[in-house]
Amino acid sequence: MTGVIKITNRKYPRLLKKIPDPPEKLYYKGSWDADIFKDCLAVVGARRMTRYGEQITDLLVSEIAAAGITIVSGFMYGIDASAHKAALKSGGRTIACMPCGIDVVHPAHQEELYNEIIENNGLIISEYENDFPPALWTYPKRNRIVAGLSKATLVVEAGEKSGSLITADLTRKFERKLFSVPGQLTSAMSKGTVNLIKEGAGIVTSASDILAYYGAEGINKLEKNFLWDGLNNLEQSIIKELERESMEIDVLSRAVKTPVAVLGRELSLMQLKGLVKEGAGKYYLKVTKTQFA
Amino acid sequence: MLIKVCSVANSGLKTIGIDVEVNVASRGLPAFEIVGLPSKAVAESKERVKTAIVNSEIEFPQRRIIVNLAPADVPKEGSCYDLPIAIGILSLVMGCELPEKSLFYGELSLDGTLRHTKGTLLLALFAKEKKFTNIFVPKASANEAAIIKDVNVYPIENLKQLLDYCTGQIEITPAEYRESEEDTVSVEFDMAEVLGQEQAKRALEISASGGHNFFMVGSPGAGKTMLARALPGILPPLAEKESLEVTKIYSASGRIPPEGTLVKTRPFRAPHHTISQIGLTGGGSKPQPGEISLAHRGVLFLDEFNEFPRSVLEALRQPMEDGSLSISRSRERVKYPARFILAASANPCPCGYLYDPKRMCSCTQREIERYRKRVSGPILDRIDLHVEVPVVDVEHLSRFEPTQKNLTSSGQIRKRVKKARDLQQNRFKEETIHTNSEMKNRHIKKYCRLSAEVKQLLIQAVKQFHLSARSYFKMIKVARTIADLENSSEITINHMAEALQYRPRVKTE
Numbered sequence: 001m002t003g004v005i006k007i008t009n010r011k012y013p014r015l016l017k018k019i020p021d022p023p024e025k026l027y028y029k030g031s032w033d034a035d036i037f038k039d040c041l042a043v044v045g046a047r048r049m050t051r052y053g054e055q056i057t058d059l060l061v062s063e064i065a066a067a068g069i070t071i072v073s074g075f076m077y078g079i080d081a082s083a084h085k086a087a088l089k090s091g092g093r094t095i096a097c098m099p100c101g102i103d104v105v106h107p108a109h110q111e112e113l114y115n116e117i118i119e120n121n122g123l124i125i126s127e128y129e130n131d132f133p134p135a136l137w138t139y140p141k142r143n144r145i146v147a148g149l150s151k152a153t154l155v156v157e158a159g160e161k162s163g164s165l166i167t168a169d170l171t172r173k174f175e176r177k178l179f180s181v182p183g184q185l186t187s188a189m190s191k192g193t194v195n196l197i198k199e200g201a202g203i204v205t206s207a208s209d210i211l212a213y214y215g216a217e218g219i220n221k222l223e224k225n226f227l228w229d230g231l232n233n234l235e236q237s238i239i240k241e242l243e244r245e246s247m248e249i250d251v252l253s254r255a256v257k258t259p260v261a262v263l264g265r266e267l268s269l270m271q272l273k274g275l276v277k278e279g280a281g282k283y284y285l286k287v288t289k290t291q292f293a
Numbered sequence: 294m295l296i297k298v299c300s301v302a303n304s305g306l307k308t309i310g311i312d313v314e315v316n317v318a319s320r321g322l323p324a325f326e327i328v329g330l331p332s333k334a335v336a337e338s339k340e341r342v343k344t345a346i347v348n349s350e351i352e353f354p355q356r357r358i359i360v361n362l363a364p365a366d367v368p369k370e371g372s373c374y375d376l377p378i379a380i381g382i383l384s385l386v387m388g389c390e391l392p393e394k395s396l397f398y399g400e401l402s403l404d405g406t407l408r409h410t411k412g413t414l415l416l417a418l419f420a421k422e423k424k425f426t427n428i429f430v431p432k433a434s435a436n437e438a439a440i441i442k443d444v445n446v447y448p449i450e451n452l453k454q455l456l457d458y459c460t461g462q463i464e465i466t467p468a469e470y471r472e473s474e475e476d477t478v479s480v481e482f483d484m485a486e487v488l489g490q491e492q493a494k495r496a497l498e499i500s501a502s503g504g505h506n507f508f509m510v511g512s513p514g515a516g517k518t519m520l521a522r523a524l525p526g527i528l529p530p531l532a533e534k535e536s537l538e539v540t541k542i543y544s545a546s547g548r549i550p551p552e553g554t555l556v557k558t559r560p561f562r563a564p565h566h567t568i569s570q571i572g573l574t575g576g577g578s579k580p581q582p583g584e585i586s587l588a589h590r591g592v593l594f595l596d597e598f599n600e601f602p603r604s605v606l607e608a609l610r611q612p613m614e615d616g617s618l619s620i621s622r623s624r625e626r627v628k629y630p631a632r633f634i635l636a637a638s639a640n641p642c643p644c645g646y647l648y649d650p651k652r653m654c655s656c657t658q659r660e661i662e663r664y665r666k667r668v669s670g671p672i673l674d675r676i677d678l679h680v681e682v683p684v685v686d687v688e689h690l691s692r693f694e695p696t697q698k699n700l701t702s703s704g705q706i707r708k709r710v711k712k713a714r715d716l717q718q719n720r721f722k723e724e725t726i727h728t729n730s731e732m733k734n735r736h737i738k739k740y741c742r743l744s745a746e747v748k749q750l751l752i753q754a755v756k757q758f759h760l761s762a763r764s765y766f767k768m769i770k771v772a773r774t775i776a777d778l779e780n781s782s783e784i785t786i787n788h789m790a791e792a793l794q795y796r797p798r799v800k801t802e
Binding site for chain 1: 489490491492495511647648651653654658662681683685686750753754757775786787788790791793794798
C-alpha cells in the first residue's frame, strides 16, 4: 500500500517544490490524488492543548474542511489530532505528515485515527522510509513539509517555546500566509499565538477569515436563534453564561444563582440533548455546525 | 487433683469455649507445664502465674502441675489464660470451690493485679449465648464486657481479691455499664469551612445518605482532603446494632481502651498510601482485621488513590462488593465485616496541575495515561460517585461574599442525611441491608421501579456516555438516594439527571 513519489514526478506537489529544500522522495499511504494538494491549510498547535484550543480547532476546522480545503497537520496528539479529527468529521480531507518512517504509527495510541485518515481519502506522508524512528531533529524537518504543502498556516494554540512556532517561522520564510487564533493573555498556551499576532499574523475570529483567503465560501453559518426555541429559562441563562466562557459547575451555579443539585440535573439533560459538552471539569457550549445541521 | 476452669479463645470475631484443665499431682517431681497448642504468649504465662501467686503472698505449690487447654488441637494465643490458670491452681491448693457457670479471662501482672485484656466484649457475648451467668474479667476491661446485659460481669482487681471472693470472705458487686461522658462527635472540619466546591459537597451529602463510595479528582490545594475529613461530621450516628458490630471488631483487635465503652461515632480511617495489602484487608498468620474492617460502618479515606500499589487496591474489589472479607489461613478461617464508604481522592496527573487554569502541567500524555491506569477499571466501576474538584478561585469567591455567610453547616446536612437514612431503614426493614448502596440487583428490581421515561433517559445516557452495565445500576442506586433526600417515593427524571452528574468520566472525547 505504501507508495513513493519522486521530486521529478509530475504529481509531486507544486507548492512543496518551491521551498528551499524540498524532500527528494515522498513516501505515502493512501491513494495519491494530485487534487488533494490544490488548497491546503496547515493547522498546527500545542500538544498540551486546552479545552479552548480543542473547541476552536473543532469549530474552525470542521467548517473549513467542509468547504473543500485540505487540512494538513503533523499527527501529534493535541491540536494536530483534533484538526485531523475535525476534518474527518465534517467529511473533509486531511494529510498527516509523519516525523518518522512511513511504516511507523507515531504516536501509537492514535492508530485508529491513522486508519481513518487513510480510509477517508486522506494521505499519510513522510520523507523517511520504512520503520525509521522519530528523532528530535525529524520534527522540525517534518514541519517544513507541513508548511511547504500549504498556502497558509493556522496556529491555534502555542506556548512560548512551542514547536508550532517553528512551522509558523517556516511559513513566513516561504512567504505564505500565517493565521493565528487569539487567546487569553493569561493562558500559557496562548503566549505563542498572541506573539504571532503582534508580529503581524492574520487574526482569525471565524472560519470565514480563512475561507476568504482561499476564495472559498463557507456553508451557512449556524442560526443562533434556532438554539433558543423551546428552551426553558434556566437553559437559556446557562447558555448565556457559557457563551461568554466555559466554566465549572460550581462557578456556573453561582452565576445563574441555582443550587448545584438543580443545575446538575439540567446540565445532564442538556448534555444528553447535545446542547453542552463537558471536559476537564468544565462545561462549554457545543455549537459546532454539525450539531445543528 | 483436677479442676476444670472455663475460658474462651477468640478467633477473629468468633469465640469458642476453652476448658482450662489444671492438675496438681500429689506425686512426681515439681514441674509446671502447659499443653494444648499454646502460643509463645500462653507458654510464658507459666512465669507470670507463678510470680503473681508468689507476690500475692501465697506459697506456690512445689508439686507437679500440668495445665491442659482443651480442645487441644485449637491453637491458643494471647495472655487471657493467666487468670483461669492461676485461679485453677489456687482453688486446688487452697481447697476452695469456684463459682459455677463462670468464665475466667484476663492477663496477670507480676504483682498479682490484672491488666486490661482485649476481647472481653466477645467473651460477654459468648457467655450470654452459652448461658454462663458470671464472667470474671480484669477491672479495666469490665465496662467493655458490661455492654452485654444479662451476664454478671465481675471486675477483678487482683488475684487475692478473687481468691477472697471464692472463699466467701468478701463480696464483689457486678459491674454496671457506664456510658462515656464525652459523646460529642469531634470533627476536624465543618462543611461551612469549605469554600466553594458546591458540587463536591452535594456529592458528599449523597454519599453519606446512601452509603455510596466516592472519588474526587482535582489539583493540589483544591480542598479534597478537607472535604473528605469533613465527611464524618455529616454521617448519622451509629445505630445500636451497628455500634455493637463496630465495637466487636475493635474489641477483638485490642483497640478498646481501658474502661472502654461502645463505639458511638463512625470510624474514619485514613491509611497512608505506603500501606501493605495485609494492612488494608487484614491478615497475618493470626488474621487481624485490616483498615477496611476497622472502617466498618464508617469511612475509609484513601488520599492519593493512584499512589497506592495496584495489588493493594485490587484487593478492595471483593470486600467492596460483599461488605465482608474472609481471610483463610492454613490453621483458621476468619470473616471480618467490612462495609465502609470508600472516599478516594487523586490528582488528575502526576504533577497535579492538568486542569489548573493558572499553572502549566509538566506531564506528558504518556505519563498521564500511565498514572491513570494505576487504578483499574473494575475498581472505578465500584465507585458510585465521581466528582471533579476544581481549584477554587478565591478572588471569584470573594465576589459572592453574601452567600458565603449562610453556608450550610455540617449539622444541617447531617439532619437531612439522617432523614434519608431513616427512609432507607424503613425500606429495608425486612432485608439484611441498611443503605441504598448495598442494594443488589434483586433489591433494585424490587425497590427502584423506574418509569418508562426515566428508563429511556438512563439508556440514552448509557449509550452516549459509554457507561458500563454496572454503572447502569449504580446510577439507579444514586438516583434512589437523591429521591430519598427529597423524600420522594418515586425516582423522577430530575433525580436520574442529577445522578448522571456523578457518573465516571472514563474518556471525554
